[in-house]
Amino acid sequence: MRRRWWRSAPAAFAVALLVAVLVTGGQGYLYYAQRTPAAALAARVGESVTLAGTQVSVRSIAVAATMPDTDAGDPPVTGPAGSVLVLVTWQQTILDDTVPLDAHFCDATLVADDGTVWTDDLDYTYDLRRPQRLTCSGTDDAPLARNVPVTVGESYVIPAGYGSRVTWRLSWDDDAHVVVFSP
Structure with a gap:
């Protein structure tokens, strides 16, 4: 039983890392899009x-x-x-x-x-x-x-x-x- 938990932990970590990167990137894009003036x-x-x-x-x-x-x-x-x-x-x-x-x-x-x-x-x-x-x-x-x-x-x-x-x-x-x- 302990072995199963160990195998799923890297997968859970990878999913959490992917979500964190996507959220951070999305926030960065929204900040940039709001700060960038309209095309002249x-x-x-x-x-x-x-x-x-x-x-x-x-x-x-x-x-x-x-x-x-x-x-x-x-x-x-x-x-x-x-x-x-x-x-x-x-x-x-x-x-x-x-x-x-x-x-x-x-x-x-x-x-x-x-x-x-x-x-x-x-x-x-x-x-x-x-x-x-x-x-x-x-x-x-x-x-x-x-x-x-x-x-x-x-x-x-x-x-x-x-x-x-x-x-x-x-x-x-x-x-x-x-x-x-x-x-």
Whole structure:
């Protein structure tokens, strides 16, 4: 009788080990799947993409050492030595009735081919000649409306060596919806 128990113990151990490995692997996969952002849609400047009930198109991605100032008589805006200014001009139209106009927020960044990320630089954005609106969100002075295109201008200051190596990334809902525009 003792011999039978000894023979079944390795089999029971193997089954328990297999179950433990499967459960651990399954938990790891679920954790990874929840942490991995949704695949980004890709578009080029001038193309339109509809995502999360909003149609978006980038009109231009301008890269230059100097750009025109908001006031026509002022000298051009120049970034720090060794940098370039990037002005992204884009348009959004909220199409879906389920998109809350008072809670429509996005996150816009420039991303280099090596993974370096820059956020917009409001100090320069206010000085540059650009569209009136600075973000995809509505304000008390300029609320959002459905089916009404809104043009937005955002600026970035980046090292000059990155000027031709960046894409513009726009996301909603904590990266649940992502679109990447390349020049």
